[in-house]
Amino acid sequence: MIRVQTEDFDVGREVEALTKDRPGIGAVCVFVGLVRDVATGEATCAMTLEHYPKMTTKELERIEAEARSRWPLAEVLVIHRHGRLELGDRIVLVAVASAHRAAALEACEFLIDWLKTQAPFWKQEETASGPRWVDAVASDDARAARWTKKKDRPS
Amino acid sequence: MIRVQTEDFDVGREVEALTKDRPGIGAVCVFVGLVRDVATGEATCAMTLEHYPKMTTKELERIEAEARSRWPLAEVLVIHRHGRLELGDRIVLVAVASAHRAAALEACEFLIDWLKTQAPFWKQEETASGPRWVDAVASDDARAARWTKKKDRPS
């Protein structure tokens, strides 16, 4: 399931809802991304996330479908916030539930790696010297590219 | 931090506490293990986890220290329950907070892989044909052994 929203989310409640009455689930892997203090080397107090609404849901659903085609997953949840977020605020949640931990761990990592390089979001930070668009990071592309090389876990 | 307890834990509250007032944290990776229905091929309704209290904390602290020596981690939390647990109950929580996602994801996976093969817990399932000790799984040893081959992420 994909949700794009301005509101915060409750990690515990989301994980609970994901596994409730699903007795075949033995493992849940959750990734939470937060606004941190030095994303670009300069002190950050807040950021604004802009996105391309018509494309975002489409792209996130495509990424979810790709994960489901690679691993046997019981549940997938991606929540991505947009709008203005302050230091320490939650930005993104990826939660994957499966019978076994390997699938949950690998799919969670796959999803966050692809989100970083494929989901049409742009971050503008507020710094002491004014607003500043966050540049894409080459290492994110490299991490995502690992998954194109083979079906399972990259080295 | 290591906690071994019979009581349940609240995933959201634990993650919140881990990151609160820690502005350098950009990523949290969480693994939750649950009692599932067919752990050994036979329908399971509940299980009892026995452990070796004097050794458990020592061993978990050793595993945490090993993770901290391999990755730059802001916070590590492992909660492992013991006693009787029913279908769908949470067994274990591993939560790792770091500035960047790679460290959080890899350390979380490392910790759960090592917990599975090193933490002195034993599971006895209640099945229709009576109680049954869960056998160790060779694939768990293989997953854990990957981490001994090189310092970073195994293939």
Added chain:
Amino acid sequence: MKIVYFAWLRERTGLTEEDVAPPATVKDVGGLVTWLATRSDGHARAFAVPGQIRAAVNQEYASLDHPVAAGDEVAFFPPVTGG
């Protein structure tokens, strides 16, 4: 053809979107970029460094040789920084 802009392409062009009717010689994303860059100083600045620009045609990532036609929605934006 509808053009939409995000992040600093939106700021430099001063536009969130615009409806355009490029000449028939504009057949793909690359041709569209070249043509759009002539529309104003802001457009020229927005499209100054092609390597920093990504495009989507009808909400799907598209390379420079991807065809464009009347009725398409073409988006321009910097490399994404979500997650």
Added chain:
Amino acid sequence: MKIVYFAWLRERTGLTEEDVAPPATVKDVGGLVTWLATRSDGHARAFAVPGQIRAAVNQEYASLDHPVAAGDEVAFFPPVTGG
């Protein structure tokens, strides 16, 4: 020397722990296993398949050639299944 048992080793020996004074010929974990197995039918059953047994000396994993001495706490249990 204190011996502690877990899981089906506890069930088969019928003991959670016992204090023992093995002869001086018992110098390591392997020697201790051989000697303990003679103490009762339950002990014999518990130690019947050495490959399924793990040991810890003073709460640290120990192999068969790990030395044991008076005052040690030696634990025997099946391969762990936590997590």
